[in-house]
Amino acid sequence: MTDATVPGAINPAAPPQTYWRRVLKRFLKRRLAVIGAAFLVLLGIAVTIGPMLSPYSYDYQDFDLLGMPGPMSAEHWLGTDELGRDALTRLLHGGRVSLAVGLAGAMIAGIVGTLVGAVSGFYRGIPDVILMRFTDVMMSIPTLPLVLLLSGLFRPSPPLLVAIVGILIWMGTARLVRSQFLALREREFVEAARALGASGPRxxxxxxxxxxxGPITVASTLAVGSAIMLESALSFLGFGIQPPVPTWGNLLNSASSWLSQAPWLAIPPGLLILFTVLAVNFLGDGLRDAMEPRE
Amino acid sequence: MAEPLLVVDDLKVHYPLGKTLFKPGVTLKALDGVSFTVGRGEVVGLVGESGSGKTTLGRAVLRLVEPTAGKVHLDGKDVTALPPAELKSLRSRMQIIFQDPYASLNPRMSVGQTLGEALMLHRIGTRKDRDQRIGDLLEKVGLPRTAAARFPHEFSGGQRQRIGIARALAVNPEFIVADEPVSALDVSIQAQIINLLQDLRKDLGLSLLFIGHDLSVIEFLCDRVIVLYLGRVMEMGTAAGLYAKPRHPYTRALLDAAPVPDPTIRRERITLKGDLPSPVSPPSGCVFRTRCPYAIERCAQVVPPLEEAANGHRVACIQSHELDLSNPLA
Structure with missing residues (x-):
């Protein structure tokens, strides 16, 4: 055997550089992405513990304040709605619901999209044709008319809503994953594993x-934004989570009729939707730069 | 040598192109009836221009590409007809080393994981002694044992190629396809890798199908050489015989194209003009005739059979008896 080891080998003292360590290092250099991530973390904390700290429950009604939206005050920081409920508590609780539906919907979209794209890109041929035509069909369905039609038929439970959100947004991920698989399956390290007898699933x-x-994480992150938007739109149109359970979408809906008298009801959920989706997109862009550096 | 280890018989790989529901499409013949053997412990070189089908041949022998027709036998077992389970166990006896050491290692797996997977897939050793084996493999290819914890991007090209070789050796194969294993490396590193292959060959008694286009490397390493053009064998023979007395104009042209490290030598050369014809519509008769300086009318009419020209030396050229293509330098 060759006895001398190769000169100029790696430095044994340095820790192995895993992929994720390098990603983190690059990510931390992206200011907007870090701000976005920080905003989402703070928002997550606020909607998790906020409703617990509030003296009111989201459906507690102060009957003295019934009939008209109440102004901002020491007792009700963001005022009350026309049913005498605390707006801040409802906003935070609605954030829980909107974020949960958004995350879960995006996760479903990520799983479905990844599986469809993986099978399509890996096996090619007939499975690919069938799955991709199905994807095309799903993409061609106009979302809002379909939802309005469905809303005339039934009111979805939260799990069903999550499933609907997921089913309406998985197609982009599927196409992306398919193209990744098509490219990667030809790489030599995949062929090397095949030459060793590795199975298809392996x-x-x-x-x-x-x-x-990398691309899947980015797509899934951006899908969280779409899912939150979609959930808000569905709830705004009345086909989503049903009152009295608040979400940012249905808060906007009920506040819209008081827009001129009580703008403080509509602005906070609107801004939170805006900033959350913005933060998610910044995060996604930052992850893209960190995970797929063009160096 | 008794029974050869690898017997390839009339191997064909054809790809249908442009076939849709509405039109019939055409056939690309990447390999069109290639036959050869590799003996135990023998190193066979495979040369030819880009697009000649070298890589396809290497892949088809290992059934990484499904052959359209023909047979490959490894130690008497029909590689082309085995069901998946048996093919998997046979894969431990035949391995491959790739050209591009940057593409051939999974960037998300540490070196230890990559080598460990090979051991795991073929149930070699227990989980406990696999680390030991991985360390031994790394030492065998001249890398420190600590390399196991590292990721591919931490290594240079030459080091990565050593890792690729270690992966191929992990399952104790008898036969390895080396697909241009040094073409992507610096010249100084090439020599190291070639010496490593030479050592391993001696120590482990490996049989190699060495694909390359550097003729001096092939001459140094190989016992026999196969010359491929447009998916067909033009000539095959012992390395010494073929280099001293090429009998096919294409072989001579390849030898002439190799640089000679002495600028004072003047010689008559066959220079190839133009590119390889399209394998979708290859020339009639001899596929090389469109670029052959000796082509005559009959070359377009008959497909030259691969005939024995001397002991163990076969050539596919109808004029091989009339032409003297001896290499004046050899």
């Missing part, structure tokens, strides 16, 4: 998927 999930995780 090639897909052990070799190809980890190398596509």
């Amino acid at each position: 090639l897909m999930f052990r070799h190809i998927l980890p190398n596509a995780i």
